[in-house]
Amino acid sequence: MADGDGSSVKKRRKKEKRALADDDVADIQHTEDFLIKPESRVAQLDTSQWPLLLKNFDKLNVRTAHYTPLPSGANPLKREISDYVRSGFINLDKPSNPSSHEVVAWIRRILRVEKTGHSGTLDPKVTGCLIVCIERATRLVKSQQSAGKEYVGIVRLHNAIESEAQLARAIETLTGALFQRVRTIYESKLVEYDPERRLGIFWVSCEAGTYIRTLCVHLGLLLGVGGQMQELRRVLSGILGETDNMVTMHDVLDAQWQYDNNKDDSYLRRVILPLEKLLTSHKRLVMKDSAVNAICYGAKIMLPGVLRYEDGIELNQEIVVITTKGEAICLAIALMTTAVISTCDHGVVAKIKRVIMERDTYPRKWGLGPKASQKKMMIQKGLLDKHGKPNESTPESWKMEYVDYRWVLGVWLPQGCSEGTKGWAGCCYLCVDHVRLGLWGCSCISWSVLLLGSVGRKGPEQTVIPF
Structure with a gap:
């Protein structure tokens, strides 16, 4: 009997506590302010464990943090398996007896890819590290051979x-x-x-x-x-040794077999490494997503497109230009040091040495400015021809600002030419090509190269240098 009374008392006390707790929570929710209060302390981002080219990303110098992220591209480790294979390399433990070229040909056949290359020939009897680059990674072969x-x-x-x-x-x-x-x-x-x-x-x-x-x-x-x-x-x-994920020919064969038969790409991803791994010793330059495709098409690497840059960049040093996702865009030669980048607001940061990324991986973002938009509208209205050059309908205000770069180097035909008439006509461009290529045989009777003092729509000033 006593046990029954004791259990009922305990239950009653639990109910009272629960009711009291619910009331307290309700009161607190109505009386207290639940806010994330401003703090002077800045949260630290630890990027020491981030992979490949994003390692220690927080230690890079910030030029600007303002940019529009684009959904294109992917982290090198998260690429689709087909892209992952085409953008990777293998740190192969070359066996004794076959030549380097034989081994590379076998890898090409096993992985069913079109292009492979290696980081430097090993004699048939020599074993050890042979970096085999696949498809797009073959663009790095030359730099690896000289390492x-x-x-x-x-x-x-x-x-x-x-x-x-x-x-x-x-x-x-x-x-x-x-x-x-x-x-x-x-x-x-x-x-x-x-x-x-x-x-x-x-x-x-x-x-x-x-x-x-x-x-x-x-x-x-x-x-x-x-x-x-x-x-x-x-x-x-280079920077890869025996302890850096070195694999044998059997590992490559087994990984491809596992993917072909069981659709398991985990072994293939373990055997093949992203090409960005080869560039981890280079100084980095992080570009805005909107500038990536322009660089892939050969545009200059300009300072307004730079987001972050590394300490210790020296003049004429080979650097790697990367995206915000850690993808390598190109290898470049630095034209500005770290000190100059930090003090300038315009100019060419680096010149491209070798483009790595495929074109149109990111969308085109050039030709969207106010001048380009005005030009497109004028072409639609017929105020410019289809190539954007002035015609008879072009307003004078546009002609005043327009520079025809075809006149920067021209050919003056003082005595006429079999291809045209006296003056700036006929075979001008043919002769310019002859001048540029150093081919001095032209069908002109006599002609001279003109160095221009000024360039304009009405024609250049004539400074004739006879031959």
Whole structure:
């Protein structure tokens, strides 16, 4: 009986507490102000774990934060599998015996792609890092071929030497510019030496194109006993080494089989890496989405299109231009330093070296300004011809501002020409092409190149330089 009374009391108390809690919440909701109050503290964004070219994005210098995001494009790791494969590369552990060209051809057949290239030829017997670029990533092959390399090799000496230290000193001596070919060895060291078998393991960091086989011969000559290369393995190519997702031919074959038969692309994404991984050591320039397609068509990289830029950019340094999603647009040569970018508001930041992104990945955003819109309207009304050039209906105000760049270099025909008449006519453009190409044979009787002092609609000032 007592137990029953106790349980009923507990239930009653719980109900009272619940009712009281509900009343308190209702009162609080009506009496208190629920606001996100302004604070002086700024929330910190940790981008140290962001992938590829977006790593430490928050540490880039901000030129402007105002831009219109476009839905086009995608993060390199989130691309569709077909685009992912065509925009990727493989850090391949090349097997011994087949040549580099054979291995690359096999990869092309396995992945069923049109173009593949590699980061630098390895001899058939040599193993190790061979970066195989696929489709669009082949645009980076040239820069990867010129990147530094590291090797671990075995040298066999023809006769015994006094000590291991003698071999170590000889290896360290062969650094700097070598005249087998003018290639630089940055660093070299002896790893291990077996005096019984006269085999030495050494490590070399060198410029692309260094002949390690010749280096072993020179090493033997330096020691006075003779020597030859026994075995060689490339352990680093550019910025990618043996620990950077290196895969074998079997891994590539299995990943493609898994995708073909089970539609599982996870293994393919593990084997193939985005091309942006090759550019993580470059200084970055982040562009607005509206400027991306113009750069893909060859437009100059102008300062108003820059969102962020990295510290330490130097004049004539190779940099990578990227989107806000971390996609590589192009490789470029810097024409402004970081200090100049921070102080200027206009000008050309860099000149394009190699466009990486395909055209029309992002929409066209040029030709939408007030002048371009006015020009389109005048073409529709017939005030300009279909090419946007002035005609007889063009207003004088437009003609005054219009510059005909066809007159910047022209040809003056003082005595007439078989292709036209005396003056600025006939074969002007034909002759200009001859001048530009250095072909001095024209059907004109006599003609001269005109250097223009001013350019206008009514014709240029005539400064004739006879030949």
